[in-house]
Amino acid sequence: MKRIICILCLLTLALTACSRREAVEERKLPVVGFSQLGAESDWRVANTASMMQAFSEENGYELLYDNARQKQENQLVAVRNFIVQGVDIIVIAPAEETGWEAVLQEARSAGIPVIIVDREVAVEDTGLYLTEIGSDFLSEGIQAVTWLENTLAASGRAAEDINILHIQGTYGATAQLLRSKAIEDAAQTHESWHIVGQLAGDYTESKSYEVVREFLQEHPDVDVIYSENDNMTFGAMQALDEAGLTYGKDGDVILISFDAVRKALQYCMDGKINLCVECNPLHGPRVDELIRQYLKGETIPKQIFVEETVFTPENLTPEIIAARQY
Ligand code: AHR
Numbered sequence: 001m002k003r004i005i006c007i008l009c010l011l012t013l014a015l016t017a018c019s020r021r022e023a024v025e026e027r028k029l030p031v032v033g034f035s036q037l038g039a040e041s042d043w044r045v046a047n048t049a050s051m052m053q054a055f056s057e058e059n060g061y062e063l064l065y066d067n068a069r070q071k072q073e074n075q076l077v078a079v080r081n082f083i084v085q086g087v088d089i090i091v092i093a094p095a096e097e098t099g100w101e102a103v104l105q106e107a108r109s110a111g112i113p114v115i116i117v118d119r120e121v122a123v124e125d126t127g128l129y130l131t132e133i134g135s136d137f138l139s140e141g142i143q144a145v146t147w148l149e150n151t152l153a154a155s156g157r158a159a160e161d162i163n164i165l166h167i168q169g170t171y172g173a174t175a176q177l178l179r180s181k182a183i184e185d186a187a188q189t190h191e192s193w194h195i196v197g198q199l200a201g202d203y204t205e206s207k208s209y210e211v212v213r214e215f216l217q218e219h220p221d222v223d224v225i226y227s228e229n230d231n232m233t234f235g236a237m238q239a240l241d242e243a244g245l246t247y248g249k250d251g252d253v254i255l256i257s258f259d260a261v262r263k264a265l266q267y268c269m270d271g272k273i274n275l276c277v278e279c280n281p282l283h284g285p286r287v288d289e290l291i292r293q294y295l296k297g298e299t300i301p302k303q304i305f306v307e308e309t310v311f312t313p314e315n316l317t318p319e320i321i322a323a324r325q326y
Contacts, residue, residue: 141182
């Protein structure tokens with residue numbers, strides 16, 4: 001009897017798998033394996049939602065999704081699983097730039113195209129992926145330091161000694177490497193700019209709060225905080241509040257933040273954050289479009305940067321904030 005039940009179960013499973021495969025074939029649903037690096041920030045949550053929506057069944061996809069919880073080794077396991085399951089296309093939002101060569105080669109050997117989204121991968125053979133789509137993180141950083149230079153000049157502080165506290169995102173991530181490069185390069189060319197601390201905030205609010213609070217206990221003399229994402233800025237604001245230090249437009253500490261999520265824009269319009277450099281997370285429809293182009297055999301550019309802007313209390317309006325999707 002047991003044996004009959006087992007056979008029936010196996011038959012049911014096989015039939016379900018068959019009918020799913022047939023359904024996939026009939027409706028030609030491309031199966032996408034998406035390896036998301038984590039859920040560390042508001043930006044990331046918005047990015048995941050955008051990708052999930054783009055790869056929904058209603059939109060013609062079957063999605064295999066994995067959240068790597070900020071660990072690249074988890075991403076490597078996820079991508080290998082996608083390869084074993086024979087997905088049609090792999091999309092990776094990589095935690096770090098290095099360490100991708102082997103797994104990308106495995107995907108290529110299996111004939112599965114790979115799209116890199118958000119951050120980049122550093123591989124010698126760029127033929128290992130179809131395209132990279134994301135932000136121009138260096139340009140974001142340069143916009144931030146240019147704004148700082150102009151703002152200090154406009155307030156007669158161009159020659160004044162300026163102490164900069166730099167809160168860094170996950171080490172080795174493109175967003176960290178290039179935003180850090182912008183401020184480090186600028187400090188080299190501005191004699192009066194001093195980076196008095198570089199703290200590891202890992203793109204999270206809690207880590208940033210912890211490291212900034214500790215730092216301020218010893219070094220409260222900070223003129224600028226250059227924080228590589230909004231959540232780390234929120235953590236720094238809490239630490240500044242507790243230390244009794246003022247910040248923002250009428251405060252002692254200038255706050256520069258990256259991402260421009262709605263909550264940060266609201267703080268900026270209220271004068272609590274001086275500058276929000278936009279980093280757009282809504283990549284889902286863009287990657288969807290790239291996949292469609294690829295499936296039609298169209299040529300796809302190797303690298304695509306999305307358009308982004310900067311916000312200050314002067315150019316923000318309630319309408320801009322209300323229209324923000326994230
Ligand atoms: O790679 C983009 C960065 O990653 C965003 O600035 C940050 O919020 C996210 O965690």
